[in-house]
Amino acid sequence: MKDxxxxxxxxxxAEIHPTPMLDQLEDGPWPSFVTGLKRLRDxxxxxxxxxxxxxxxxxxxxxxxxKGYWKGGVVSVFGYGGGIIPRYSEVAEKFPExxxxxxxxxxxxPGFHYTTEILRKLCDVWEEHGSGLIALHGQSGDIMxxxxxxxxxxxxxxxINELGFDLGGAGPALRTAMSCVGAAxxxxxxxxxxxxxxxIINAFLDEMHRPSLPYKFKFKFSGCGNDCVNAIHRADFxxxxxxxxxxxxxxxxVKEHVATAGRKYTIDTVVNxxxxxxxxxxxxxxxxxxxxxxxxxxHCINVxxxxxxxxDDKGVSVMIGGKRSLKVGDMMGIMIKPFIKLETQEDFDDxxxxxxxxxxxxxxxxxxxxxxxxxxxxxxLPAFLEAVGxxxxxxxxxxxxxxxxxxxxDFDDEAxxxxxxxxxxxxxxxxxx
Amino acid sequence: xxxxxxxxxxxxxxxxxxxxxxxxxxxxxxxxxxxYHDRPRAGVLRHVSKSGDEIFTVRAGxxxxxxxFTIRKLCDIGDEFADGHIRFTTRSxxxxxxxxxxxxxxxxxxxxxxxxxxxGTGASVTMISHTQGWLHCDIPGTDAxxxxxxxxxxxxxxxxxxxxxxxxxxxxxxxQINCGGQxxxxxxxxxxxxxxxxxxxxxxxxxxxxxxxxxxxxxxxPAMVDGKPTLEVDEKKxxxxxxxxxPCPPMQIxxxxxxxxxxxxxxxxxxxxxxxxxxKLAVANxxxxxxxxxEVNAVVKRIVKAYKKDAKHWERMGxxxxxxxxxxxxxxxxxxxxxxxLDTWTGARKTMNQSxxxxx
Ligand code: HEM
Ligand code: SF4
Ligand code: SF4
Ligand code: SF4
Ligand code: SF4
Numbered sequence: 132m133k134d135x136x137x138x139x140x141x142x143x144x145a146e147i148h149p150t151p152m153l154d155q156l157e158d159g160p161w162p163s164f165v166t167g168l169k170r171l172r173d174x175x176x177x178x179x180x181x182x183x184x185x186x187x188x189x190x191x192x193x194x195x196x197x198k199g200y201w202k203g204g205v206v207s208v209f210g211y212g213g214g215i216i217p218r219y220s221e222v223a224e225k226f227p228e229x230x231x232x233x234x235x236x237x238x239x240x241p242g243f244h245y246t247t248e249i250l251r252k253l254c255d256v257w258e259e260h261g262s263g264l265i266a267l268h269g270q271s272g273d274i275m276x277x278x279x280x281x282x283x284x285x286x287x288x289x290x291i292n293e294l295g296f297d298l299g300g301a302g303p304a305l306r307t308a309m310s311c312v313g314a315a316x317x318x319x320x321x322x323x324x325x326x327x328x329x330x331i332i333n334a335f336l337d338e339m340h341r342p343s344l345p346y347k348f349k350f351k352f353s354g355c356g357n358d359c360v361n362a363i364h365r366a367d368f369x370x371x372x373x374x375x376x377x378x379x380x381x382x383x384x385v386k387e388h389v390a391t392a393g394r395k396y397t398i399d400t401v402v403n404x405x406x407x408x409x410x411x412x413x414x415x416x417x418x419x420x421x422x423x424x425x426x427x428x429x430h431c432i433n434v435x436x437x438x439x440x441x442x443d444d445k446g447v448s449v450m451i452g453g454k455r456s457l458k459v460g461d462m463m464g465i466m467i468k469p470f471i472k473l474e475t476q477e478d479f480d481d482x483x484x485x486x487x488x489x490x491x492x493x494x495x496x497x498x499x500x501x502x503x504x505x506x507x508x509x510x511x512l513p514a515f516l517e518a519v520g521x522x523x524x525x526x527x528x529x530x531x532x533x534x535x536x537x538x539x540x541d542f543d544d545e546a547x548x549x550x551x552x553x554x555x556x557x558x559x560x561x562x563x564x
Numbered sequence: 565x566x567x568x569x570x571x572x573x574x575x576x577x578x579x580x581x582x583x584x585x586x587x588x589x590x591x592x593x594x595x596x597x598x599x600y601h602d603r604p605r606a607g608v609l610r611h612v613s614k615s616g617d618e619i620f621t622v623r624a625g626x627x628x629x630x631x632x633f634t635i636r637k638l639c640d641i642g643d644e645f646a647d648g649h650i651r652f653t654t655r656s657x658x659x660x661x662x663x664x665x666x667x668x669x670x671x672x673x674x675x676x677x678x679x680x681x682x683x684g685t686g687a688s689v690t691m692i693s694h695t696q697g698w699l700h701c702d703i704p705g706t707d708a709x710x711x712x713x714x715x716x717x718x719x720x721x722x723x724x725x726x727x728x729x730x731x732x733x734x735x736x737x738x739x740q741i742n743c744g745g746q747x748x749x750x751x752x753x754x755x756x757x758x759x760x761x762x763x764x765x766x767x768x769x770x771x772x773x774x775x776x777x778x779x780x781x782x783x784x785x786p787a788m789v790d791g792k793p794t795l796e797v798d799e800k801k802x803x804x805x806x807x808x809x810x811p812c813p814p815m816q817i818x819x820x821x822x823x824x825x826x827x828x829x830x831x832x833x834x835x836x837x838x839x840x841x842x843x844k845l846a847v848a849n850x851x852x853x854x855x856x857x858x859e860v861n862a863v864v865k866r867i868v869k870a871y872k873k874d875a876k877h878w879e880r881m882g883x884x885x886x887x888x889x890x891x892x893x894x895x896x897x898x899x900x901x902x903x904x905x906l907d908t909w910t911g912a913r914k915t916m917n918q919s920x921x922x923x924x
Contacts, residue, residue: 159717
């Protein structure tokens with residue numbers, strides 16, 4: 132076995148549940164979680180060892196019967212309504228030590244940065260109060276401290292709270308958010324993801340800790356259109372970095388790229404793959420980009436990381452309403468704010484204010500167990516835009532409506548508003564102002 | 565220990581912790597000031613700042629569900645090579661950052677010795693994003709960590725090298741709620757039988773109107789069984805989604821006879837080139853065979869191979885299929901196209917070919 136040091140040798144064989152199914156998951160080149168579970172089970176004298184023995188027994192039982200045996204319940208810590216996922220075993224008579232095996236959802240630092248020091252402290256807390264099993268990270272971004280008894284939950288939370296960590300979301304509430312590594316190490320980043328992540332989530336903590344929304348509400352922060360944290364499918368409020376001015380081109384580096392990668396390869400993989408045919412390669416191997424056609428998809432920048440980069444006038448797009456299947460089917464966020472400049476503190480405050488408007492709309496208008504994307508579909512996008520104070524914009528659609536079933540008697544008024552807005556954007560004064 | 569507490573400790577609502585206190589100093593110094601990156605080899609990134617600073621990142625796969633001993637081992641490695649700073653990716657890979665290039669190879673060797681594969685960058689098959697399964701969820705039809713362990717063993721070669729046309733993101737989910745998310749390949753449990761109802765319990769534990777409202781196809785009705793109020797399901801209508809289970813656990817959805825696995829392809833969240841897409845059904849009804857899921861492994865292998873062989877550089881799986889046509893996709897992967905591939909949900913027409921474009 133390549134697992135290395137078992138802490139203290141094995142517990143007495145007689146006490147150990149056989150795990151013939153799980154044992155088969157210890158071969159192969161990938162690190163095995165089963166080997167890890169066994170290390171916990173065999174950590175002699177540790178309070179969690181018996182719990183992990185029964186946990187493994189139950190898991191093997193699941194493998195044999197192809198059934199899960201956990202049911203939910205209600206567990207929380209003092210002052211909070213959410214953040215703990217309660218788990219009670221349905222086979223506790225066979226595996227009594229793991230009859231309670233709750234998870235603490237803990238919010239990670241943006242970008243998942245840690246010092247080894249803080250991780251070790253988290254491990255110490257979890258050895259003292261929990262099972263010693265930690266998932267880094269759940270798909271919503273949480274550090275998942277898995278396996279705590281009801282009795283130990285409060286003490287475990289107190290200890291991690293003293294380390295500067297807080298519980299995340301569960302139930303009908305604001306959920307834990309996630310952000311990409313972004314500005315910390317990625318040249319594509321168009322804003323300070325970590326700052327936006329912290330400012331927004333921390334502004335609405337009450338909605339996380341004391342669940343009172345119709346259903347879950349998730350934020351995710353990606354620094355560019357590559358969307359490394361999958362905001363578009365899975366966030367009710369997806370914040371994705373972008374820019375308004377021209378892509379930056381270093382023509383010398385373009386030439387170098389063409390010289391190394393080859394002309395044909397460059398044309399095949401960059402020019403021909405631009406979704407809007409915005410790129411052409413000149414005869415002297417410099418590059419021309421028609422920025423008015425560019426949709427900021429990131430492809431050419433991904434391929435030519437040295438030669439091309441996002442423009443200087445940076446900010447974010449906000450897409451609203453992404454979610455998975457239940458119950459009307461999958462949804463992706465709809466482009467609602469094509470651009471919010473995000474540089475100064477004032478810009479960040481504007482984003483927060485818009486987020487607040489959207490959460491309030493959701494709280495007031497969603498039916499029970501309805502995600503905001505479904506609410507928008509139910510009432511129609513125009514009603515949502517009106518509620519959150521956003522004007523219709525061609526960037527919101529693939530194409531204008533095709534159905535003629537609509538009343539258009541105030542079309543002229545709406546058109547007048549559009550022209551006024553355009554005039555205002557162009558710096559002109561509008562009549563009556 | 566302490567005396568009995570009279571007042572519980574009030575939580576310090578710190579919220580999201582400040583990441584700057586944990587960030588590697590070179591990242592902190594060059595925050596927002598990076599110029600470009602390249603990849604000296606699979607699993608290694610070199611980022612260069614506008615200030616001229618360089619940082620090397622070595623990425624390695626982990627098992628995600630980790631015991632404290634594994635985490636401490638990863639920390640030891642971080643102390644030895646990476647100044648005590650690490651980070652994780654959204655797909656549970658660990659990353660070590662170093663400003664000294666000389667440390668890269670020794671770190672790779674060390675990770676190798678300790679059994680953590682180095683890779684997952686660029687055009688590789690990176691770690692599978694997954695969910696909880698039998699280990700901890702209350703509705704799972706299968707395990708998550710186990711399926712992923714088996715798949716990553718099989719895909720290990722593609723993790724440690726960058727030989728795919730573009731990156732391949734795989735996800736697994738142990739029920740149709742699909743916490744695992746969208747992927748180039750999504751491997752999801754598909755329940756195939758309506759819930760089995762324990763009528764004795766329904767009246768006591770379920771808020772019946774809420775359960776009725778939860779069903780997406782209105783298949784649930786109030787009923788009386790043995791003089792007790794309960795619920796019944798119109799089995800012809802039921803789409804086996806399991807949505808009734810969370811508000812009503814006596815409506816057991818995850819029976820051992822009803823958990824099959826479906827594989828979906830062509831999902832992508834990046835906006836690069838094509839717009840983001842949802843994944844689409846490739847095959848359903850594969851057996852849920854723990855602990856190695858050989859049938860699932862075999863299909864995934866075929867799909868990955870066909871994509872690797874046929875796609876153009878930078879084409880993601882969905883883009884490749886779009887180009888060659890579904891006809892050829894099913895041919896090349898030796899999978900069947902059935903009536904179940906035709907969407908029947910809201911907006912289904914939008915998924916049909918409303919043109920005379922055909923592939924032969
Ligand atoms: C029985 C009720 C539910 C439980 C126990 C549950 C549990 C979880 C857990 C544990 C995760 C994190 C997964 C991981 O990484 O291990 C998660 C994420 C997620 N859940 Fe649920 N969930 C439930 C209901 C739902 C429902 C009804 C939906 C859909 C409407 C849903 C959608 C999601 C999605 C999309 C994610 C991924 C989140 C993200 O990355 O943003 N869940 N859920
Ligand atoms: S989303 Fe963009 S900015 Fe963020 S890590 Fe990915 S590529 Fe970099
Ligand atoms: S970012 Fe995308 S749309 Fe814009 S020029 Fe590059 S490839 Fe074309
Ligand atoms: S996919 Fe389903 S079974 Fe798996 S963790 Fe998510 S809710 Fe649980
Ligand atoms: S499984 Fe889904 S479709 Fe079937 S009865 Fe339950 S909620 Fe309705």
